[in-house]
Amino acid sequence: MFTFRTCSVEGCHSFVCDGHDTCFRHCQDQPQVLRNAAERMTSHGRVDDMTITNAEFSDLDCSKTQMFTCNLGFCTFRNMDFSGMRLVTCSLDFCLFDRCRFPDVDSRYTVFAGSKFIDCDFGGSMLLHTNFVGCDIIQCDFTSSDLYYSNFTSAHLRDVKFQDCNMKKADFRYTDRRRVSFKYSNYEEASFTQDIQ
Numbered sequence: 001m002f003t004f005r006t007c008s009v010e011g012c013h014s015f016v017c018d019g020h021d022t023c024f025r026h027c028q029d030q031p032q033v034l035r036n037a038a039e040r041m042t043s044h045g046r047v048d049d050m051t052i053t054n055a056e057f058s059d060l061d062c063s064k065t066q067m068f069t070c071n072l073g074f075c076t077f078r079n080m081d082f083s084g085m086r087l088v089t090c091s092l093d094f095c096l097f098d099r100c101r102f103p104d105v106d107s108r109y110t111v112f113a114g115s116k117f118i119d120c121d122f123g124g125s126m127l128l129h130t131n132f133v134g135c136d137i138i139q140c141d142f143t144s145s146d147l148y149y150s151n152f153t154s155a156h157l158r159d160v161k162f163q164d165c166n167m168k169k170a171d172f173r174y175t176d177r178r179r180v181s182f183k184y185s186n187y188e189e190a191s192f193t194q195d196i197q
Contacts, residue, residue, distance in 0.1 A: 015071060017052050024055050041065060147190075162187075 007023040014023035058078040066086040
């Protein structure tokens with residue numbers, strides 16, 4: 001599991017980067033830390049317990065990489081290729097994903113809560129028990145994805161396709177939806193309203 005140690009700089013509560021006593025913002029060698037993280041993310045192999053928060057990544061090919069228990073919260077990702085990636089129990093909360101590709105991703109117990117997705121493609125992905133609570137999702141395509149037990153509670157959805165998806169046990173309660181398509185999906189097996197006791 002990634003470390004829960006916080007930055008040694010007084011008053012900073014961000015998590016430390018791998019092999020450092022400070023968070024990314026307070027690292028003396030930020031370019032090297034960023035290069036190391038990018039190399040691990042583009043290894044196309046297995047990455048365990050990596051921590052880097054508040055960093056910016058762009059134009060990387062992370063396809064087929066397998067990430068387990070990694071923390072990349074509050075990061076920015078632009079024009080990234082996550083095709084065929086495996087994400088297990090990772091924390092990517094409060095991130096920005098701009099023009100990223102996630103087709104055929106296998107995500108299990110991963111947290112994207114509070115993140116913003118703009119023009120992203122999740123086509124054909126397995127997003128099982130994945131947390132999208134409070135996300136802003138704009139012009140994204142989840143066509144032919146498995147959303148079993150995933151949680152979109154309180155998300156803002158604009159111009160989003162959930163076509164031909166498995167939506168069994170998915171939670172869409174309190175979502176703000178505009179121009180969202182559930183065509184050919186089993187949306188009747190998802191939750192859209194709060195049950196009144």
